[in-house]
Amino acid sequence: MKLSAALLALSLTAPIGLSTTAATPAQAQAATTQLSPAQATKVSQQLLEALRQRQASVLHQTLTDSVRSSITIEQVQKRLDQRTAISNSRVVGVSPGYRTTTVDAVVTTATGEETLLIVLDDDGKLLAWKWTDQVQAIETTALAFVKDLTEGRWLMARSKLSLDLQQDLAPADLQRKWTKLNKVSGGFRKIKDAVIASQGGDQQLVLVAVEFGKATSNLFVIFDDRGRIINVDISRDFV
Structure with missing residues (x-):
């Protein structure tokens, strides 16, 4: 099963290049995990x-x-x-x-x-x-990408995406989507860490744990087999 299909099956995220509507804070809060x-x-x-x-x-x-x-x-x-x-x-x-x-x-x-x-x-x-003492190459790239988002370096963040994905996402798109996520989630606090969920295939998945005021959200960064970012998924409830 490809990771993109797996993510859809998990109902965890939607590609930020495709989602266009933002949820209200009440809707976003309802999306909080049911696991106590x-x-x-x-x-x-x-x-x-x-x-x-x-x-x-x-x-x-x-x-x-x-x-x-x-x-x-x-x-x-x-x-x-x-x-x-x-x-x-x-x-x-x-x-x-x-x-x-x-x-x-x-x-x-x-x-x-x-x-x-x-x-x-x-x-x-x-x-x-x-x-947490281990950091691999795709984790480093994922962390750098999210750090660019948190610091408002939209052009730099976009440069880390594959050329195909860059065609779908302008720097302004990244700014709009991150700003919405940041607002609904209670404001950015810190990047906790990155962790590899799947590695070695034609699609590799890294989760970046980001602490916000209201919750800790895991951003899904998908790489191809050459270590290029081919998709970034943020929950459909936020963007």
């Missing part, structure tokens, strides 16, 4: 235990359908085996957002404490997780 902080904490604790025991099959089963179809159990196991063994873990923060929840966790290893970012969908399924 208590539920998110419970799911995350189960995921952390699976990480501690390096149970790739358990983690693979908890992935959203779209992500699970793009990664094998063996790939998950390889990723788990690359990390130092975990002796303990705890959830330190839960940030409900618009159709997603971002969870901050801390794990204890032989080398000390390490931080982990977990992103869950409406049903408590795992969209992605990331050790």
Whole structure:
């Protein structure tokens, strides 16, 4: 399943180049994830235990359908085996957002404490997780793109898009859509981090967690196999 179709199936986002109407604040608030902080904490604790025991099959089963179809159990196991063994873990923060929840966790290893970012969908399924000390090339590009948006560098942000996408989006389009999202979401506070949900295929997905006044929203940045941004999805409730 292609990521664009997967995103549509998840009803998480709509391409910013196609959406033209803005929701009222009341409509936007209604789009907040239905997953409660208590539920998110419970799911995350189960995921952390699976990480501690390096149970790739358990983690693979908890992935959203779209992500699970793009990664094998063996790939998950390889990723788990690359990390130092975990002796303990705890959830330190839960940030409900618009159709997603971002969870901050801390794990204890032989080398000390390490931080982990977990992103869950409406049903408590795992969209992605990331050790925050690791940053890969497409994550760097996604973070730079969103940073340009937050600082009003519309032309610079647009330059990071593929040529085809640039034809659909003028700098003024990016300005209008980001301004609407920022206003409805209670004002930009900070970029938390970026995490890869799918990698290595003809479409690669990076989630950028952005903290606003009212919620933490995960922006979906889609890359092609050469690392070029071919789509950026923001929830249809905002733009």
